[in-house]
Amino acid sequence: MASFDFVAEYRGLQPTAEREVVTARNNSVQKLQAEAGNIGRLLDIAYFAYRLPIPAESDANPWFGEILRADDATFSIDLDVEEAARIATLVLRQRLYDNLPVTPVIVHAASFAGKRQTVDNHALSLASRQTLANLVRRRGTSVGRPEVTSGKAAALSELIKKLSDENDDTQDFQVIESAVQDYRSQIKQVVTTANKAIETAWNESRRLAEEVDLLWWHLGGYSFSLDRPLAELPAALQPIAIGMDLGEMINASPGPYGTYGIIRKALGKAADEKFKLGDALKELTAEFGGLISKPVTRYALAPIHGAVGDVLLEGTPVVGAQFKRRTGLGVDVKLTGYELALQAYHERMLSKLGWI
Structure with missing residues (x-):
């Protein structure tokens, strides 16, 4: 290429x-x-x-x-x-x-x-x-069959001959030491390839577990962050809760492709409905504290998490002028439910992985 x-x-x-x-x-x-x-x-x-x-x-x-x-x-x-x-x-x-x-x-x-x-x-x-x-x-389709391999161990007779050729006074301990060193290298090779195989299998298992968790989450229609059914949340807040819930499930970037379809399915008709970010923020009260546990360090890259953190962690209302200075966005910027959830999802993934 x-x-x-x-x-x-x-x-x-x-x-x-x-x-x-x-x-x-x-x-x-x-x-x-x-x-x-x-x-x-x-x-x-x-x-x-x-x-x-x-x-x-x-x-x-x-x-x-x-x-x-x-x-x-x-x-x-x-x-x-x-x-x-x-x-x-x-x-x-x-x-x-x-x-x-x-x-x-x-x-x-x-x-x-x-x-x-x-x-x-x-x-x-x-x-x-x-x-x-x-x-x-x-992701997942390029994973080959992991293998554990060892190098080719030198025959003991070859070691004895090699040492004898190099030194007429070869001692038994020299033969034993050379044999031990050779087999140590074989063990090191086995351990290295075994660890790689385990890592490959572990990563693939984690990917599959993420996808299964996403499917069960969708079938349940329940926010684990808030410990309540999604249908009970205010309409303007549902996209943010959905995005944050799903982002919290992801352990490796970029996450399963199916997440985007699950977000749309979870939103239903609201996926294409327009929401003002400010309207969603107005719905935030102490009962929704489970949405966020730590402030973000990159407010401009994570405006939704930054604003939610202001309200739920700091107990301060989001002021339009200040939000504009920090993000370059108006607090009443309009997004579809799908766009709002997707933004919250990507922000939560960055936060979950410790990047913001």
């Missing part, structure tokens, strides 16, 4: 860019890709791609700007906001091209059901959707 062509993609966004600038940006992107292996840095890159408000305590601006300035002394993280967004967008696009499982979930959360737009006119979000579909469809 051909590699991601950054130069072609960048020139598609900046067709008039001079050769020196393209070269500098290409060099910077290679450094950013290396940094993106750190989940915190990867989340920072999503902030730049979607032009999210950077928290005052974050070091995102310094480290990101320093990398760009190393290859272009004229770059300014404060003035070149759109350029930073282009670079960050292409970094994420390349990771999607490489089918890295963490990236699409982050992109889905950052896009907030398409209400946030990247400089490539939603191309990043569309690529993320396709990558996610490819990853989850392949």
